[in-house]
Amino acid sequence: MAVPCFSEPPRIGGTLVWYFSICHREVWFMSHGIEPDREDDFLVMGRLIDENSYRRDRHSVSFGDNRFDIVKVEDGTLVVGEVKKSSRSIDAARLQLAHYLYDLWKDGIIAKGQLLFPKEKRRKEVELTEETRHRLDGVYEEIREIACMAAPPKAVKNRFCSVCAYSDLCWS
Template structure:
C-alpha cells in the first residue's frame, strides 16, 4: 500500500481499498493557502464561529448569488457551487484572497480530471464585484495542487496545530479566538 498522500487520496476517492484513507476537501485546499492553523482546526471538525461577520457575508453570497443556477454538486470529496455551460464555477464573496480561491477551484478541476476523467475549465466568480476570471488546469497548477495535497497531509496528521501566525486578516477569521484569546 502506498504512503504517498496523492496516491492515497486518489485511491480513497476511487473507492479502492486503502489501509489509511486520506480525504481533502476544497475548503481544506483553500485553508492550506490561507492559514495552516485554520486548516488543522478544520481537519478536526472544530466548528467555526457562524456569527462571524465574514462567515455571515460569505453565507449570504452563497445563498443568493446565481440562485437560479445554483446546484451544489457533491462529487465524492468535492462540492461544486455550480456548472455553467460545462464550466465549474466557484463563487466567492470577495477577491481579497485570490490565490486560495484559485487553488480551491484548481483542486476541483484536478479532482474531476484525476478521479472521474472529466476535463473542465473553471471560473472564479466574485458576484459582489461583478467579476469573473478563468482558471485552467495547467501542468503548473497540477504540480501546485499535488504539492499542496502533500502539505495538507503533513499538517492534518500532526497531533497539535501549527503555531499561530499574525496575518492581516486574522481579526476577521472565524477561528480568531482559538489563536489570539
C-alpha cells in the same frame, strides 16, 4: 516522505485547499473536526452572497469530498463556478477552484473554472494546467503532514486574521 498518522488521513476537499493557502493552523483545526463558528458574521455573509447570486445556475453540487458553488454547461463544456465575496484572497480561491478541476480531471471529466465576485461584478477564468496539477500534488502532501501533527501549528498573524472565524480560538 509520508508522515505517520494515527487516525484516518484527511479528506481533502476545496475548503482544506483554501485554508492551506490562508493559514496552516486552519488546516489542522478543520482536519481534526474543529469547525469554525458557523454564525461568524463573515461566514454568514459569504453564505448569503453564494445563495443569492447567480440564481439561474445549479448551486451547491457535491462531488467526492467537494461542494461546488455553481455548475453549468457553456458551449458544451462543464463550468464549475466558485463564488467569493471579494477578490482579496484570489490566490487561495484560484487554488481551491483548480483543486476542483483536478478532482474532476482524475475522474475523466474536463471542465473549466470561473471565480465569481458578485459584489465586484467580476469573474476570472481558471484552467487546470500540468504545472497546477503538480503544485496541487505538493499541497495535498503538505495538508496530510499538517493533519498528522499532534498539535496545531503555531498561530501566525496574517492579513486574514481579522476576518477569520477561528480567530477567537487562535488568539484567546
